[in-house]
Amino acid sequence: MKLAVLLCSILAVCHGANVKQTRTFPNYFVFGVGTAAYQIEGAWNEDGKGENIWDYMTHTNPSAIADLTNGDIACDSYHNYKRDVEMLRELGVSVYRFSVSWSRILPQGLSNYVNEAGIAYYNNLINELLKYNIQPMITIYHWDLPQRLQELGGFLNPLIAEWFEDYARIVFRSFGDRVKYFVTFNEPSEVCSGYGSLGKAPMLNETGFGDYLCAKNLLLAHARAYHLYNNEFRPTQGGVVGFIVSVGSTAPLSDSDEDKYAVELYAQATWGIYADPIYSKEGGFPKELVERVAAKSAAQGYSRSRLPDFTEEEKAFILGTSDFFGVNHYSGTYVSQSLYTSQHAIPSSLDDIEVGTYSPDEWLQSASWWFKLMPNSVYIFLKHIHARYPDVRIYITENGWSTREGIMDDERVDYYRSALEGVLDAIDEGVKVHGYLAWSLMDNFEWMAGYSERFGLYEVDYEDPNRTRTPRKSAFIYKNIMKTRLIDHEYEPESYVMTIDEGR
């Protein structure tokens, strides 16, 4: 036992190195990393790829992005995918989550024309991964809708469910013989924020309408793809299909019943709206949210609720359509009814529930304005999901920390160590967490923040035409955690030269 750990056990007061150090991750637990197509691929118009809503938005409205950049080249993974797989081997991950670009596969979004060069690119990547025993996890949709479909209304058009089903069929048919983990949608809240705010493409800003309509259509699209897999592909391919929700951690600002209820309302409005229809016992949108939006809509003079509800048939069609709960987690906040101010956009979902949030100044600020470190946040959100849906199998599909440029990223090292302690704490208490995928394999195009925020285990040099990737300190630390299956707070890399371990 190392000296610091020994002292810790004697004093029983630990900071960083602590008595839990020997806890190991269970055998069933998988580790990996994630990326997304628009954020890394580049080659925005190469080999027949069609335009998507991020191409369109960044080209027609460059000032929407903090540093006026775009994903035209990004990490150039379209040409560098073999180096990406080499990095995965260096790290020793067992799962790589990446997304496929709808408009690289179907340039116009619709299934009449398949771009074989796009299919070939993903086949090459998948085959390279499997050569080294790395399991691919495909996200079918990570925010990059073909522009043509946006011109037809995008997620505001109920036909999106059919368009998505057709696209998913091509993905399952092309890759499902080798890929056993699929995710239909990454973070519906962020997809739909593109229809209810200026925060994401296509920046429609139909607040309190567009986001709700998108939620309904997206859930129906997801369910169609899930049933399609069940009926046509699962019998021969035998994989799993999940859905990824972004869940922040929350705590009531005070012990009052109002603030405890505010936690519930906030959960309903920010993630229950997407998760309850699939994972709850009864299905459908969360009850109080439905009531509140209906009441607010009536008070605002609308003759029907701005939240279009499901029919009973639709509820049944969506309920249970996920084989696991994929969760992306970053920030946390205190919530309270007393913090609500009527300065929220009206109408909007936060105005509908009349709840406000607060993150103390003492919480460490990441490089992303929206992301402060709430103490114990990973444990808190895992317990919250478990309490809401006790039987569900959870995979943390994204978690990480943003910094500016620099290789010695001790903040990120501390972040990963304490996040993974939170995972172990939750597992100890019966939460069914089966995997953890760090965000991200490498720095990439961080949506509205461009390249100004960095989430990578590997730093990417955007000045270099080859987009050289260099491992950060956190890459060595995460590698050691995956290799030993425990969190050694004392571990320091012997050198900062990355190699591939035998057998990887």
Ligand SMILES: C[C@H]1O[C@@H](Oc2ccc([N+](=O)[O-])cc2)[C@H](O)[C@@H](O)[C@H]1O
């Ligand atoms: C850094 C990754 O963020 C994911 O999306 C978000 C965005 C905003 C929040 N939030 O809590 O405010 C959480 C997650 C996204 O899926 C991924 O692509 C990365 O950009």
